[in-house]
Amino acid sequence: MMDDGRGDERMGRRPYDGRPAGDGQYRRPADDARPSFRDAARHFEEPPPSLDDEWDEWLEPGAGAQRGEPGRTHPPGPETQTRAAERRRPPEPPGRRRRRMSAGGVLAAMLLGFFVAGLLDAKAIETRISGEPLGASRSVALALLKPMTLLSGALQLDRPAQAIDSALGRSGGEHHTLAQAAQQKPLWPRPVTYAHPLRMYVAGDSMAQVFGSSLVNLAEQTNVIVGKLDYHVSTGLSRPDFFDWPQRLVDMIVEQKPDAAVMLFGANDAQSVSVDGKVLPVGSAGWRQVYAQRVGQAMDLLTKGGRRVYWVGNPIMRDPLYRSRISMMDHIYQDEARKHPGVTYIPTWSLFADKKGSYADYLRDANGDLVLMRASDGIHLTRDGGDRMAQAVLDVIEKDWKIPQTQ
């Protein structure tokens, strides 16, 4: 049966026109609230309000109505926002609908991604694992990685990483010889001026990162010192198979021509060393002998030609076992420095100890304020800690080179 729009009149009711009845007669709310067919059709013809319109209406109720827009009395909920976002999204081109991938497909894509990324970066992964302390886990990891490294090399998938490292200047470049390093003859003592500044080379492991940057910053404020920071995390003198510091020092002496060198090592050296295939446990008599030889070799390298060397001792550490090993290494540095003219050992142990001589994260600064000096690992320094150590080292350098004190 067709609707002629007069069904309400036949039923004895006023046709619904969207206005209140106004005749004073009581009507059930459902009578007026029930939308008619025409009303529903009008709803579909009107363009839906945008999300911005809905927010405007919520923020300023009635403002939209003054502009002839439908009003709202509540903020758009999540459902409204989702619908609005769907309306705003550009229509997807036919034939290019977003496909849902199965869980297996996602897993396969992830595994493939990790595997190929591993192949592309196999050399770097191998280098990182090689730097781990000698032991079963390192050996197993290297054995598992071996086929991957071979496959990466065979397919030449290691070339992109090499190219990027080369472009970023991380490939190490050309190496120099000890004879070239010996040709450098830095003069000491000599006047240090703005025109002829003291060229200072700062090297070490991750401990040298914050300390070294603080030292370079403070030193360059004198305007008569220029610094070069060269730190390599996870390195040390225990493991030349991971990072060859003697070769690095030779290269830097030739390239940077430093007048003075500041060294800070030891944080990664509390580990066993391998000599002629034999592993020497850390702290053993053999280990101490080998480590002292390596420290002495580095000092020989650096002092060749008359260069001044400032060997910085490590600060007190939080962990008792690690602290005892660091203390042992500090004594080795001190002993070797005594044997090498031109090397000054600068202890920093007590700089980071409290009044009782114990480890403390917070220490008082020059103003008497408690300042956090150590990182959460109880090993590394905060910026304030780095500044404290750097000032102590700079004081020695300034005195040695007769530079007016900065503090």
Add this chain to the structure above:
Amino acid sequence: VLWRLVAGLGSIGSAVTWPIIGLIALGIGIQYIPEALMERLRLGLASVGWVGQGAALALALFLIQTLGPQGAAEFLYFKF
């Protein structure tokens, strides 16, 4: 401070280098990529299947690993 940032450009060693400036510019520029283009890229990635998505993941991981700083980011600490 602002003047030092400008005056020191090119002479502040390893702190602010041209690659760093380029990366900052790239980061800002990415914000202006039209939404429609990004949607097309998303649709394109969705249509390549698990092999293509795995390759894209590998490339992203490789670039993050290779281009990232060695150790803590020096830029955060140095010269400021």
